[in-house]
Amino acid sequence: MWKMALRRRSRPVASLGMVDYQVLQDDPHRRVVRIGDTVRRPVHPWSASVHELLRYLREIGFLYAPRLLGIDDEGREVLSYIGGESGGRAWAKVAENEGLVAMARLLRGYHEAVRGFSPVAEAGWAARTGAVNTGELVCHGDFGPWNLVWRGYRPVGILDWDYAWPARPIHDVAYALEYVAPFRDDGTCLRWLGYSAPPDRRRRLEVFAEAYGLSSTVGLVDEVVAQQRAVWQRARLLAAQGRQPQVAWRESGVLDAAAERIRWSRANRHLFE
Structure with a gap:
């Protein structure tokens, strides 16, 4: 996260x-x-x-x-081990439409694959207990470009399943959109995320949603903000339980920065709608 x-x-x-x-x-x-x-x-x-x-x-x-x-x-x-590029080098893959579309299609493929999964393990999930509710499936929970393995603009693997948890499928879509639309200011996009010019965020949101298979983008900005808050609350709960790296995030100000990004998303929703 x-x-x-x-x-x-x-x-x-x-x-x-x-x-x-x-x-x-x-x-x-x-x-x-x-x-x-x-x-x-x-x-x-x-x-x-x-x-x-x-x-x-x-x-x-x-x-x-x-x-x-x-x-x-x-x-x-x-x-x-899955060979290819991941981590920081993955951001440039989704700056281009080819990688953006491929990422959305892979997410849809995972969701289709996992629909028949009915977990029986009693260990629960990160900051979540209980059964998978109606309308939910086990989301990856951390579906960002850094957690994909890329060969060219083709994702060939999904890494880091630690934060999988039951949620509505739109949670994974919204999580991905936070990073690939992206819900970040222009300076961050240009310095860190592989863009040569400020992105057309509305268009990128539409491209990802269409490639995933959504028929409309209505309500997607609200879903992004909702997942930002859910992930932030999960991190706060894990920190309160003494889990790492969430304790370190709390002490270093990472959780405060995440709260500020939620405020940015709310204030800049006009860029996406």
């Missing part, structure tokens, strides 16, 4: 005997490494639910999620 920096901050591959080792992310509270063709990541109290989701996607032949390979002797989840 709220990523501007690399989510896959890679260091050079080092040889450990016959095994390649690479640090993909070296955050203080979340070290992610690649060992050969596997990725090792820390688990959360709700990871059993996420693992059930990944197994389901594997069973039905959804090819864009990593395969869950087990838990290693350090207690980390072991996932299959």
Whole structure:
């Protein structure tokens, strides 16, 4: 959530005997490494639910999620590695219509794939307990361009399922639109998000919505603001529970910055409607 920096901050591959080792992310509270063709990541109290989701996607032949390979002797989840570009390099992919459309279609494909999933794990989800309600499915919950693996302008994988949770499908659409419309000021778009000129936000929202399969964009700005608030509230709840990195976000002002972005979205809705 709220990523501007690399989510896959890679260091050079080092040889450990016959095994390649690479640090993909070296955050203080979340070290992610690649060992050969596997990725090792820390688990959360709700990871059993996420693992059930990944197994389901594997069973039905959804090819864009990593395969869950087990838990290693350090207690980390072991996932299959998906080669390509992600993290900070992904922003430029969705600045062009080709990548924007491909991202929307992949999201629709995931939602169609997951409609038959009825989780039974009792671990719950990040800041969410209880069953999947009528009208909901298990959303990815963090569907931004940095969490996709790209080969050219084609997304070939979806990363970081930690914040999957039951919600209406429009939640994932609105989450993606916050970042790809984007609901950011011109300076941020030009400095950080790969745009050579201020984006036509209304048109980009329409292109994404059409590619996903929506028949109308009416109400989408309200949905974006609603998901911004839901994600912000989830982060605050996880921080209150002592979870990382949300505690660090609270202490460093990241949560305050997120609240300010919600205010920006409300004040600038005319750019999207």
